[in-house]
Amino acid sequence: MSKIIKVLLNLALYSGILYIGIIILSKVFDIGTKRFLVFDEKKKKVASIGFLIFTGLIPVFLSKNTYALRTSILVLIYIVLALSLNFVLGFAGQLSMGHAAFYAVGAYTTAILTVNYNVPFWISLIFSALVAAIFGLLLGIPTLRLKGDYLAITTIGFGEILRLILINWTSFTRGPAGIPGIPSPTIFGYTINTNTGYFYILYILALITIFISHRLLNSRLGRGLIAIKDDEVAAEAMGINPTFLKILAFVLGAAIAGIVGGIFASFIHYVNPDNFTYMESVVILTMVVLGGVGSIPGVIVGATVLAILPEALRGISTYRYAIYGILLAMMMIVRPQGIISMASLKGGGGNENSRSQSSN
Amino acid sequence: MFMEQLSNGIALGSIYALTAIGFTMVYGIIRLINFAHGDLYMIGAFLTYTGLTLFNMPIVPSFLFGMVGAAAFGIAIAKFAYSPVFKAPRINLFLSAIGIAIFLENFAMLIWGPETQSFPSVINNKVYSFIGIRISSLQLIILGSTIVLVGILTYVVQYTKLGRAMRCVSQDMDVSKLMGINTDRIVYLTFALGSGLGAAAGTLVGMYYKAVYPMMGFVPGLKAFIAAVIGGIGSIPGAMLGGLIMGISESLGAAYISSGYRDAIAFIILIIILLLKPEGLLGKGIKEKI
Amino acid sequence: NGGGDSASEIFIASANPMTGDSAQFGDMKVKAIELALDEINEEGGIDGKNVKLIVGDDTGNPKEAPNVAQKFAGDDKILAVIGHWNSSCTLAARGIYEAASLPVITDSVNKQITDGTTPHMYRISLTDTTQAYNLAQYAFNKLGKKNAAILFTANDFGTGLKNDFTDEFERLGGTIVASETYFEGQSKDFSPQLTKIKGQNPDVIFIAGYYVETALIAQQAGPIGLDVPMIGTEGISSEELIKLGGDAVEGIRFAAFFHPEVEFPGTKEFVEAFRSKYNKEPDNYAALAYDSTKLILEGIKQNGATRDGITSYLNDVEDFPGVAGPISFVDNDVTRNILILEVKNGKIDLADIQLD
Amino acid sequence: MKILEANQVTKAFGGLVAVNNVDFHINEGEIVSLIGPNGAGKTTFFNVVTGIYPPTSGEVRFLGETIKKSRPSEITKLGIGRTFQNIRLFSSMTVLENVMVGQYCRTTSNLLATILKTPKLIREEKEVEKKVMGILDFLELTHLKDEIAVSLPYGYQRRVEVARALATDPTLLLLDEPAAGMNTGEKIEMTNLIKKIRDQGYTILVIEHDMKLVMGISDRIYVLEYGNKIAEGLPKEIQNNEKVIAAYLGKGGNE
Amino acid sequence: MLKVKDLHVYYGGIHALKGLNFQIEKGEIITLIGSNGAGKTSTLRAISNLIKSKGSIKYKDQEINDLNAEKIVGMRLIQVPEGRRIFTALSVEENLLMGAYLRKDNEKIEEDLQYVYKLFPRLKERTKQYGGTLSGGEQQMLAIGRALMSAPELLMLDEPSMGLAPIVIEEIFQAIKEINQENGLTVLLVEQNANIALQTAHRGYVIETGEILFTGNAKDLLHDDRVRKAYLGEE
Numbered sequence A: 001m002s003k004i005i006k007v008l009l010n011l012a013l014y015s016g017i018l019y020i021g022i023i024i025l026s027k028v029f030d031i032g033t034k035r036f037l038v039f040d041e042k043k044k045k046v047a048s049i050g051f052l053i054f055t056g057l058i059p060v061f062l063s064k065n066t067y068a069l070r071t072s073i074l075v076l077i078y079i080v081l082a083l084s085l086n087f088v089l090g091f092a093g094q095l096s097m098g099h100a101a102f103y104a105v106g107a108y109t110t111a112i113l114t115v116n117y118n119v120p121f122w123i124s125l126i127f128s129a130l131v132a133a134i135f136g137l138l139l140g141i142p143t144l145r146l147k148g149d150y151l152a153i154t155t156i157g158f159g160e161i162l163r164l165i166l167i168n169w170t171s172f173t174r175g176p177a178g179i180p181g182i183p184s185p186t187i188f189g190y191t192i193n194t195n196t197g198y199f200y201i202l203y204i205l206a207l208i209t210i211f212i213s214h215r216l217l218n219s220r221l222g223r224g225l226i227a228i229k230d231d232e233v234a235a236e237a238m239g240i241n242p243t244f245l246k247i248l249a250f251v252l253g254a255a256i257a258g259i260v261g262g263i264f265a266s267f268i269h270y271v272n273p274d275n276f277t278y279m280e281s282v283v284i285l286t287m288v289v290l291g292g293v294g295s296i297p298g299v300i301v302g303a304t305v306l307a308i309l310p311e312a313l314r315g316i317s318t319y320r321y322a323i324y325g326i327l328l329a330m331m332m333i334v335r336p337q338g339i340i341s342m343a344s345l346k347g348g349g350g351n352e353n354s355r356s357q358s359s360n
Numbered sequence B: 001m002f003m004e005q006l007s008n009g010i011a012l013g014s015i016y017a018l019t020a021i022g023f024t025m026v027y028g029i030i031r032l033i034n035f036a037h038g039d040l041y042m043i044g045a046f047l048t049y050t051g052l053t054l055f056n057m058p059i060v061p062s063f064l065f066g067m068v069g070a071a072a073f074g075i076a077i078a079k080f081a082y083s084p085v086f087k088a089p090r091i092n093l094f095l096s097a098i099g100i101a102i103f104l105e106n107f108a109m110l111i112w113g114p115e116t117q118s119f120p121s122v123i124n125n126k127v128y129s130f131i132g133i134r135i136s137s138l139q140l141i142i143l144g145s146t147i148v149l150v151g152i153l154t155y156v157v158q159y160t161k162l163g164r165a166m167r168c169v170s171q172d173m174d175v176s177k178l179m180g181i182n183t184d185r186i187v188y189l190t191f192a193l194g195s196g197l198g199a200a201a202g203t204l205v206g207m208y209y210k211a212v213y214p215m216m217g218f219v220p221g222l223k224a225f226i227a228a229v230i231g232g233i234g235s236i237p238g239a240m241l242g243g244l245i246m247g248i249s250e251s252l253g254a255a256y257i258s259s260g261y262r263d264a265i266a267f268i269i270l271i272i273i274l275l276l277k278p279e280g281l282l283g284k285g286i287k288e289k290i
Numbered sequence C: 001n002g003g004g005d006s007a008s009e010i011f012i013a014s015a016n017p018m019t020g021d022s023a024q025f026g027d028m029k030v031k032a033i034e035l036a037l038d039e040i041n042e043e044g045g046i047d048g049k050n051v052k053l054i055v056g057d058d059t060g061n062p063k064e065a066p067n068v069a070q071k072f073a074g075d076d077k078i079l080a081v082i083g084h085w086n087s088s089c090t091l092a093a094r095g096i097y098e099a100a101s102l103p104v105i106t107d108s109v110n111k112q113i114t115d116g117t118t119p120h121m122y123r124i125s126l127t128d129t130t131q132a133y134n135l136a137q138y139a140f141n142k143l144g145k146k147n148a149a150i151l152f153t154a155n156d157f158g159t160g161l162k163n164d165f166t167d168e169f170e171r172l173g174g175t176i177v178a179s180e181t182y183f184e185g186q187s188k189d190f191s192p193q194l195t196k197i198k199g200q201n202p203d204v205i206f207i208a209g210y211y212v213e214t215a216l217i218a219q220q221a222g223p224i225g226l227d228v229p230m231i232g233t234e235g236i237s238s239e240e241l242i243k244l245g246g247d248a249v250e251g252i253r254f255a256a257f258f259h260p261e262v263e264f265p266g267t268k269e270f271v272e273a274f275r276s277k278y279n280k281e282p283d284n285y286a287a288l289a290y291d292s293t294k295l296i297l298e299g300i301k302q303n304g305a306t307r308d309g310i311t312s313y314l315n316d317v318e319d320f321p322g323v324a325g326p327i328s329f330v331d332n333d334v335t336r337n338i339l340i341l342e343v344k345n346g347k348i349d350l351a352d353i354q355l356d
Numbered sequence D: 001m002k003i004l005e006a007n008q009v010t011k012a013f014g015g016l017v018a019v020n021n022v023d024f025h026i027n028e029g030e031i032v033s034l035i036g037p038n039g040a041g042k043t044t045f046f047n048v049v050t051g052i053y054p055p056t057s058g059e060v061r062f063l064g065e066t067i068k069k070s071r072p073s074e075i076t077k078l079g080i081g082r083t084f085q086n087i088r089l090f091s092s093m094t095v096l097e098n099v100m101v102g103q104y105c106r107t108t109s110n111l112l113a114t115i116l117k118t119p120k121l122i123r124e125e126k127e128v129e130k131k132v133m134g135i136l137d138f139l140e141l142t143h144l145k146d147e148i149a150v151s152l153p154y155g156y157q158r159r160v161e162v163a164r165a166l167a168t169d170p171t172l173l174l175l176d177e178p179a180a181g182m183n184t185g186e187k188i189e190m191t192n193l194i195k196k197i198r199d200q201g202y203t204i205l206v207i208e209h210d211m212k213l214v215m216g217i218s219d220r221i222y223v224l225e226y227g228n229k230i231a232e233g234l235p236k237e238i239q240n241n242e243k244v245i246a247a248y249l250g251k252g253g254n255e
Numbered sequence E: 001m002l003k004v005k006d007l008h009v010y011y012g013g014i015h016a017l018k019g020l021n022f023q024i025e026k027g028e029i030i031t032l033i034g035s036n037g038a039g040k041t042s043t044l045r046a047i048s049n050l051i052k053s054k055g056s057i058k059y060k061d062q063e064i065n066d067l068n069a070e071k072i073v074g075m076r077l078i079q080v081p082e083g084r085r086i087f088t089a090l091s092v093e094e095n096l097l098m099g100a101y102l103r104k105d106n107e108k109i110e111e112d113l114q115y116v117y118k119l120f121p122r123l124k125e126r127t128k129q130y131g132g133t134l135s136g137g138e139q140q141m142l143a144i145g146r147a148l149m150s151a152p153e154l155l156m157l158d159e160p161s162m163g164l165a166p167i168v169i170e171e172i173f174q175a176i177k178e179i180n181q182e183n184g185l186t187v188l189l190v191e192q193n194a195n196i197a198l199q200t201a202h203r204g205y206v207i208e209t210g211e212i213l214f215t216g217n218a219k220d221l222l223h224d225d226r227v228r229k230a231y232l233g234e235e
C-alpha cells in the first residue's frame, strides 16, 4: 500500500512539474509565433539565418559533451523523419502509422548493400531512397480505398509485416541478429566517422527536407494536397486527382525516410529489426501531432522536444515512460492544435467554442 | 491434424473475440480507437490477481473486483484523458489513447513489478475431446461468454433506447444533448462497460495462460483492433467474427505456412478483406451524401 | 543521496532492460548488483569511498542502447558497466564503449560480441554456440534422443541457438524434425506450433528461449497430447519457471551456470543474503551480475579507480572466486562449466545425468 | 450550341430511383434552373453530371462528347465547375488559398519544378495569383482574402464556393442552392452576381428553391419530381404549370 | 417565459454577442432577424448551453445559463439546430424517436409520430432510410419533425426554411402557426427569410453584429423602412 502511495505521489509530482512546463512553454511559443508573425520578410530572413548559424554551431558548443552531441544527432534524425511523415499526414491528411517501415527499408538497403556487396555508402543511400520510394508507392495504393482508422490499421499492418520479413528472411537480412559493421561514409577521401561528421550530414539533410516542405507547402501541389486533406470530394471537384497526389506524398515521405534510414544505419553501424517497431512509428507520429500537424516549424519543435525528452527523463528511469504517456495525453488536452499549429501560423488560433463543434 | 489446428484456431479466436468486443463497442460509440483497451484488460487481470493473492478473496469476488476496478479506471481515463479532447481533431484523441496506453503499462510495472506473475489455478481446467477436437473447460467458458456477450450487447445497442442514445452520441455530441441525452453519462457508461469487458477478457486469458504481466495487453490490444476492423469496426457480431477468423487463420498459417509469419498472416487477411470490403465484413459503409 | 561530492564516491553503471518486455531480467540483475554494493559499502567502501550504481534503461531495444552507452561513456566518473542483457543491445552499444575504453561485463550470449574488435567487452556467460553444442551432445549422447524438435524465440538469442543446436545435433547423427518459432513477450498461444511438432513425432524438444514462454509451452503441450522430454538453456534457469509452469514443467532439463546447491566459496552467503533482502530466489542472471560486480570492485581495489585499471585487472584475473564458479577470461570470454539442472518435485535440482 | 446534354439518364440507389430517364440539355450562354420538391433528384443529377456517381443508365454528353466513366477531377478539367449544396470549403485554408486551389487543374508544375522553383513555375504562380485576384475582385471578396474561409458568415462562404468553382475555368458552372441561408437582400445580390457571371460568357445551371431568384434569372427551367421530369420551359410557363404548382410551388409560388 | 439579459458570447478573440436583451412571453411567436453573421445562431446555441456564454438566461423563471444542455431539454426548451444535423447513421424513424428520448408517455409519442408523418408525408415514405442519405430538404423536415417529437413548450428554430421547397415552407409555417394557436406552443424563430418570418410571428427583434438594433410588432416591422431595405431587399 505504501508503495502505491509512493508511486502515485511521484507520478503526481513529475506530471505536475511537466504540466507547469507545458503551460509556460505554450505561452512562450504563442508569444513567439505572434512576434514572429508581425516580423516583416526581411527581419524573418535575418532571424532564420541567425538561427541557422546557431544550430549549425551546435557541434562546436558540444564538442566536450559527446552524449549531448549524440542526442542532437538523434534530434536531427527525428526532425527529418517527422517532416517526412508530415508530407503524408500533415499535407495529404493520410493517417499513416507505419512510417518506421520506410525508415527500416532505407536502413536495411544501405546495410545490405554496403556490407554484403561493398557498394559505396553514397550510392547505397540513393538506393535506400529508391527502394523506400517503391515501398511508399506500394503503401500508397491501399490509401486509395481506405480512410482514417482503416488506413491506420492497414499501415500498422504494413509496418509489422515488413518487420516480420526482416526477422524471418534470415538468409537475406540475418534476421534478429541484425547486420553489424556498416561502414562510415567517405567524402573526398575523408572517412566521416565522428559524431560531428554525422551531425553535419544530417543537418544538411534536415535543411533540404525543410526546404522541400516549404516549397511544397506554398505551391500548387501543396495546395492540392491540403485540399485533399480538408475535403477530398471538394478537391476532386476542383480537378485534383487525389490518387496521384496521395501516392506522391507517400513516395516523397518514404524516400526521405529511406535516406535518413540509410544514414542512421551507418551512424550506429548496426541495424536490427527491433529498431523499427510499431512504437517507433508511433513516436514519429506523435512528434508531428504534438508539434502541429502540417506546420513545418511545429513539426521541427515537436521532433526536438520528443527526441530530447526521453533522454532528459533518463534520470527517473522507471518512471520515464509512465511520465511520457501522461505527457502525451496532457499535451493533447492542453494544446490540441500542437505546439505551433498551422492555424496559428495563419494568424488564427484555437478557442473554447471552436468551429469543430458547430460543423458536423 | 487439420481438425486439431482448427480447434486451436477457434480457441485462440474466441480469446481475440472476447477482447475485441469491448474494444469495438467503445469505438462504435465514441469513435475512439481505444489503444488503452489492451491495457485495461491487463489492469483487470492484475486486479483480479491481487484480489486472489493479496486479499485472499475467492474467485467470484476477485473477478468482480477486477471488472469493477477496471471500469473505474476506464471512467477515470474517459473523464481526464478523453472527454477534454472530444472536440479536438480525431487524431488527438488517438494519441491521447496511445499516451494512456503507455502510461498504464508502465504504471502497472511500477505497482506490480515488471515480472510475469503466475495466476493461481482457480478453475479445474478439464480437457474434453471428441472427433479429434480437444477443448478445455476454460476455452468453453471463453467461447460461451463471448457468444452470450455478443448477443446481449447487440441487443442493447441495436434495439434499446440506451443503445440508440449511444449511437447518437457517436455521431453528434451536441445534437445528442439537444435530444436530452446526458452525453457524459453515456460516455462514462460506455467506457465502464468496455473496460469491464476488457477486464473480464484479461482475467479469463490470465487464467487460461496462468500468467499476468504488465505488457500482457499490448498484443491483445492490437489484435483486438485488427479483429474489430476485419469484422467491421463498431459491429459487435463483427468483432466476434473477426476474432474467430484471425484465430483460425493464425493457427492454420502457423501450421501450414510458417510460425514466424504467424502475426503477418493476421495482417495480410486484414488487408485483403479491407481491399475487398473497405468497411469490414459486417461493417455498414454509410456513404456520405454529397 | 547525490549530495556527496564525487571524489568521495566511486561509480559503476548497469545498462539493462528496466521497462518493457524483458524488464524482469534487468530487475534481477540490478537487485544483485545492489546487494554486492551494499555489502562493500557496509564494510566502509573502497578506501573509504562509497560505491554507487547508476542504472540505465535500454528497454531491451537496440535503438535505446547506444544512447545509454553514450551517456555512460561520456561520463568520466563511471568506471565500468555491467550489461546489456540483450545481445542486440550489446552489439549496438559496444562500439561506443570501446571508443571510450570503458570496460563492460555482459551476460549477453551472441558470439559476435567477443569477435576481437572490442577488447573492453567481457562476457561472463557462455556463448549461444557453446550452450547449444553442449545441449545437443547432452540430448544425443546422454539422453539418447535421435529426433529433436526445436521451438525458438525469434531474436538473435533464439535463432543463434537454433542454428548451432541443429548443426551439432545433425553432425552427431540426429535429425531435427521440426523448427518452429515464436516471439518473446508477445506469443502466448503455442498450440499451433505444438500441434505441428506433435505431428512429427520428436523424442525431445529443445526450447531456445526464456522461462516465461517455456512455462507456457510446457503447460500447453499436455492438453495437446505432446508428451516428450524438454530441454532448454540458461534462459529458463529461474525459480519463476516453476511458479509459472507448476506441474507442467516437471522434468524439464536445462543448462545453467549457477545453482544454489552447487556451492563455491560465497555461494551460500550470497543466496541467503539475496533471499533475505528481496524475498526471492537469485537466478542465473543475478548470480552473474553479482559476480560481475565483485570482479569490478576487486579490480578497483587492486588497480585503483580508473577504467584502465579495471580493464587490466579483468585481462589478468585468474580463477576469481565467483558464486557461480571461478572466473577467468580467455579472449574476453569466460571459461566455465555448464551445469544441467532439472525440475524435480517442484524444485530446481541438479539433474542426475550431467555433462562430462 | 448544346453545351451539356443528358439522354435518358437514370440513377438508382438500390431500389430507389433518384433520377429517372431524364432528358436534358443546356445551350451555350444560357442560365437554366433545375427545380423540384425536396428529394426530387436534383442534387443527384448534378452528381451524375460531375462524375461523383456513374449513371445507372443513359448518357451524359459534354461539348458533344460522351462522358464515360470519368472521375470527377477529369470532368472538372473538361470544363464543368460546381458548388455544393452543403458548403464544402477547405477548412484550413484562407479565402485566397481556397480559390487558388480552383486553378490546380489549369496548371501543370510538377514536383521537381516546385522544389527547384523554375522560372516556369514562378510565371505560373504569378498568373494564378493574378487570375484569382481577378475573380475575388469580381465577386467582391478581395477584402476577405486572408480570412480562414470557414470562419466567414454563410453568405460569404457561398460566394467563396462560387469563386472557387469559377477558378477552375469552367465552360459550364453548376450551382447547387447558391442562395440557401441568405436573407432577401443577399439573395438579390446573388441573383445579380449570377447574371454578371453569365455575362462574362459562362453557361450556368442552377438548383434553387427561391422562386424569386429562379424566375429572375432563368432562361429556361426544368422541373423534377420523384426523379421524373415533369415540366420544362420558360419561367412564365413553369410558373403557371398546374402540375408544378401542385407538386412544388404551392399557392404562394406566384407571389 | 424566456428572458435573456446582457448575453455575451466569445469565440476566442471574436466578441460575437455583445450584451443581448430580449424576452418571450408564453404563447408568443418571436422572430429574430438579421443578416449573415449577426449572431442569431450563437444566441440559440447559448440558450441551449451548447456554448459558453456570460449573462443571464431565465426560462420559466429559472436561471438556466449553467444548466447542462440535456437538463434544458428536459425543461421542454427545444432547438432545431442550424444545418439540419440529423443522425446520419440512424434511420428516419430512429431519428424521430430520438426526439422523444426523455419522454415516457408512449401513447402520446406514437400520436406525435403520426402527426409528424402527416406533416411530412415524405418522411413516412422513408421510415427505414438512413438519415444521411436523405436529400437536403428531407433532412430539414426530419430535423423539424425530430424537435416536434420532444413535445416542446418553447421551440427554437434556426433557419427552418433553408433548402426547402416553397410549398413545404408554406406548410411548415402553417403548421407552426397551428400548433401555436392550438397548443399554445411558444416559438423562437430565427430566419433569413424575413418576409415569411414576420408574417408568421407576433413580434420580432432585429439583430446586427451581436446586438439588438430594434424590436417591434411583426406587422410594424414588416412595414418598417429599415427592415424593408436591409432584409426584404427593397429599395
Ligand SMILES: Nc1ncnc2c1ncn2[C@@H]1O[C@H](COP(=O)(O)OP(=O)(O)OP(=O)(O)O)[C@@H](O)[C@H]1O
Pocket: B287, B288, B289, D013, D016, D017, D018, D036, D037, D038, D039, D040, D041, D042, D043, D044, D045, D085, E133, E134, E135, E136, E137, E138, E163
Ligand atoms: N447515396 C444515396 N443513397 C440512397 N439514397 C439517396 C442517396 N443520395 C440521394 N438519395 C435519395 O435520392 C433522392 C434524391 O436526392 P437528391 O439529393 O438528389 O434530392 P434533391 O432534389 O437535391 O433534394 P433537395 O432539394 O432536398 O436537396 C432522395 O430521396 C434521397 O433520399
Ligand SMILES: Nc1ncnc2c1ncn2[C@@H]1O[C@H](COP(=O)(O)OP(=O)(O)OP(=O)(O)O)[C@@H](O)[C@H]1O
Pocket: A353, A354, A355, A356, A358, D151, D152, D153, D154, D155, D181, E011, E014, E016, E034, E035, E036, E037, E038, E039, E040, E041, E042, E043, E082, E192
Ligand atoms: N465556432 C466559431 N468560431 C469562430 N467564430 C464564430 C464561430 N461561430 C460563429 N462565429 C462568428 O460569430 C459571429 C456570429 O455568428 P452566428 O453563426 O451566430 O451568426 P448568424 O446570425 O447565425 O449567421 P447566419 O445567418 O450566417 O447563420 C459571426 O461573425 C461568426 O463568424
Ligand SMILES: [Mg+2]
Pocket: D042, D043, D044, D085, E135, E136, E137
Ligand atoms: Mg439537393
Ligand SMILES: [Mg+2]
Pocket: E040, E041, E042, E082, E158
Ligand atoms: Mg446562423
